[in-house]
Amino acid sequence: MTLLDVQDLQVELMTEAGVVRAVDGISFTVDRSETVTLIGESGSGKSTTAMAVQALLPERLAVVSGRCVVDGVDVVARPREAGKLRGRTIAMIPQDPMTALSPVATVGRQLGEVLARSEPGLSRSARRERATDLLDSVRITDPRRQLDAYPHQLSGGMLQRVLIAIALAIDPHLLVADEPTSALDVTVQAGILDLLLDLQDRTSAGILMITHDIGVARLVSDRVHVMRDGRFVESGEVEAVVGAPQQDYTRRLLDAVPRLGAWTDGGVA
Numbered sequence: 001m002t003l004l005d006v007q008d009l010q011v012e013l014m015t016e017a018g019v020v021r022a023v024d025g026i027s028f029t030v031d032r033s034e035t036v037t038l039i040g041e042s043g044s045g046k047s048t049t050a051m052a053v054q055a056l057l058p059e060r061l062a063v064v065s066g067r068c069v070v071d072g073v074d075v076v077a078r079p080r081e082a083g084k085l086r087g088r089t090i091a092m093i094p095q096d097p098m099t100a101l102s103p104v105a106t107v108g109r110q111l112g113e114v115l116a117r118s119e120p121g122l123s124r125s126a127r128r129e130r131a132t133d134l135l136d137s138v139r140i141t142d143p144r145r146q147l148d149a150y151p152h153q154l155s156g157g158m159l160q161r162v163l164i165a166i167a168l169a170i171d172p173h174l175l176v177a178d179e180p181t182s183a184l185d186v187t188v189q190a191g192i193l194d195l196l197l198d199l200q201d202r203t204s205a206g207i208l209m210i211t212h213d214i215g216v217a218r219l220v221s222d223r224v225h226v227m228r229d230g231r232f233v234e235s236g237e238v239e240a241v242v243g244a245p246q247q248d249y250t251r252r253l254l255d256a257v258p259r260l261g262a263w264t265d266g267g268v269a
């Protein structure tokens, strides 16, 4: 069975300026062990899609139609059941690790709270062991000591590793990663992406990756969908799309990859 099956998804957002059709009839799938990337400029509808897949759009402000089936459950038709999938089947890796954790609780406590929900039978000491193993699995050195650290004591890259450990604590089938490296220093970005791929190998999770960065897409994706104004303008295997883009928009997106040298402020028209 396909892990995530999205068919003709449409999302209209009620904004102060009126109704915006943020997602306009897109269809795609993600299987276990597969990474599918939505790539596009800011405002193209990527994050709205990621939120719709998790039934996280505010009901009063968003009209969602189409099908969005996660592990056999259509989260558009049955948003209440989607709540049960979150934190069990679906986990999210957020964009900004600096603000995603509570500043007043230690890493160990925040990881422990997730474990207490996902594995209620664990004793306190077993939870601590499991939390240590999880930090170890995201390559945090001296994990036992880091359990007692507060978020402000860790770097952005370390915090993103902690958030990945928290996501993994529930053994998710589907990971939704919305720009997981864009808030991080370039020197640690590749390490985080490499870690995600390594964990995917071990867990067979499917990944829905959201990025505006063609370098990220190229590194992690099996397939990509290029998004513009709520629609897919081009889809395919990553090497085909990046190597021989068929659409002008994709070509301009590729050309917009920052290079050393002249700075142009053109964006992608």
Ligand SMILES: Nc1ncnc2c1ncn2[C@@H]1O[C@H](COP(=O)(O)OP(=O)(O)OP(=O)(O)O)[C@@H](O)[C@H]1O
Pocket: 013, 015, 016, 020, 021, 022, 040, 041, 042, 043, 044, 045, 046, 047, 048, 049, 212
């Ligand atoms: N809270 C909001 N209020 C008003 N408009 C919104 C809101 N959220 C999204 N939109 C609009 O919906 C459309 C899709 O936005 P979305 O955030 O999904 O795009 P995106 O590709 O993820 O961009 P970004 O990378 O900047 O997050 C845009 O036209 C955007 O202006």
